[in-house]
Amino acid sequence: MRITVLAGGVGGARFVRGLRHLVAITDLDAEIVVVGNTGDDAWVSGVRVTPDLDSLLYALAGVNDEGRGWGREGDSERVSDELRAYGVGWPWFTLGDLDLGTCLARTALLRDGLPLSAVVERLAARWPLGVTLLPATDQEVETWVHVVEDGRDRELHFEEWWVRTRAALPATAFVQRGVERAVPAPGVVEAIAEADVVLLAPSNPVVSIGTILGIPGIRQALAATAAPVVGLSPIIRGTALRGMANACLTTIGVAVDAAAVARHYGARAHGGLLDGWLVDEADADGVPGLETGGIRARAVPLRMTDDAATAAMARAALELVR
């Protein structure tokens, strides 16, 4: 069975780990391909950071900092402390030393001329991840955020908006810079076309899944695949459990509501993306409306408290379209 997952960072990583756990405990003969968001990627002082891909890598390798939610377990900040001591620093951005090691390894390979997908393959080879990790695209397509700050229109890199302002500065739009020149990374379209099922992880619908869908060719591949497409709601009881998806949804005019996100993705039967959609039990009242609208829906526990709970979610997603 071939399972392809579109995923953002921390939430996506947790979901994929649960899916991998499901495969392990059920002896399912499954190949998992994860298409990771690259819209958060940034050049910081000449170093290429790819936050979502690294969150996926670290979580799948089991070296992530579970408590903090990002970065490497047991990391230190010797290099960052030095930057601050020089009064240079990354004022709104901190990279641990181990994390920086990943970033410098990636930067070295990119500067050697490797495309991002080849770099991800090289870095991922360090650990037995049990999944194939692909960036959505090899091109640099970074998400920039239109804001009004101190009375003036500005554009911030998504990472700055997210980390420095904690997404509190109202955004008026998200722009994928350079997206018109982008193509899906090698293997992405194939992974969607040849899948037995495609899952949209419970990631940010705007700046994670939405960004992946914005790469020309990916939405088309989803529309064309014979595989059913099932999403899991990142919104429970009208709020995002992780990250700050609330602000992102508000910006694009979508209600912060599990069913509203499904309608935003749209029913495949009516030109949208979804065959199925899972909402949390707390949002069960939205299920009949979704089904009427052509999206098979079910309410199940959607809190990814541990791998077992997350595996149950993944199982529910697979069963929804079986």
Added chain:
Amino acid sequence: MRITVLAGGVGGARFVRGLRHLVAITDLDAEIVVVGNTGDDAWVSGVRVTPDLDSLLYALAGVNDEGRGWGREGDSERVSDELRAYGVGWPWFTLGDLDLGTCLARTALLRDGLPLSAVVERLAARWPLGVTLLPATDQEVETWVHVVEDGRDRELHFEEWWVRTRAALPATAFVQRGVERAVPAPGVVEAIAEADVVLLAPSNPVVSIGTILGIPGIRQALAATAAPVVGLSPIIRGTALRGMANACLTTIGVAVDAAAVARHYGARAHGGLLDGWLVDEADADGVPGLETGGIRARAVPLRMTDDAATAAMARAALELVR
């Protein structure tokens, strides 16, 4: 009194520290300007390293690793270990974490558009160095080394030749890439022109002092200054105490000998650079010949075993032309 020193890395740093010590213990009213070699500078995986300037900075700040001879005291290699774990690494190059902090701070400032001299000023402001540190030039003028490796002509960056091959691969030439477009950094020509004395530290005559002299305008400034120019031999008893100057001198056809190095710089009276030259007591037999050739010379202990010994060397250099 204005003292301007042309200096390479570790040896230059040790000498300047001794000179600073002399100023402190004698209550000399002196301003010290150090012009540091930039020929070892390199881009490594998108990070700008400036080994000689950093050796000067760390030694003058008192944070250098005295035992190892380079880098920061108490440094760790968490980032480098990560690079190796990914199979990327800098195979012939290791940067400690604290050292990398300096490099990333510099890289950030350079990428913000600051010239190297402004970057050095910013970084140096962290500590009360007691001297003004200037790069020889703001332009990227890197030293490349012609070698024959595995039977083929190659050019290596100086750092690779120095660190990877330990200067053991015979060099046929040193080339300063881009030197024709370089100008002295702001303050360098002034520091030479307005000095009361100019000292050539006991640094590598080829790839440290020689590289500084190769920047168009610096040799001319030395020829034109009213200040006497005094050098200290980095060669004692026919060998270099630090670094691998032997191989460099051999490459350019200069004997590895204290007096030969002075003749290589040349007597100012005959179109060269030197008014005075200090050799070690072990090389006293070369003194009469140098004096005949127009270079005031004296034999004194030239081993920089500690700040007091080095201060005595600096004092002898100043006294030679008083």
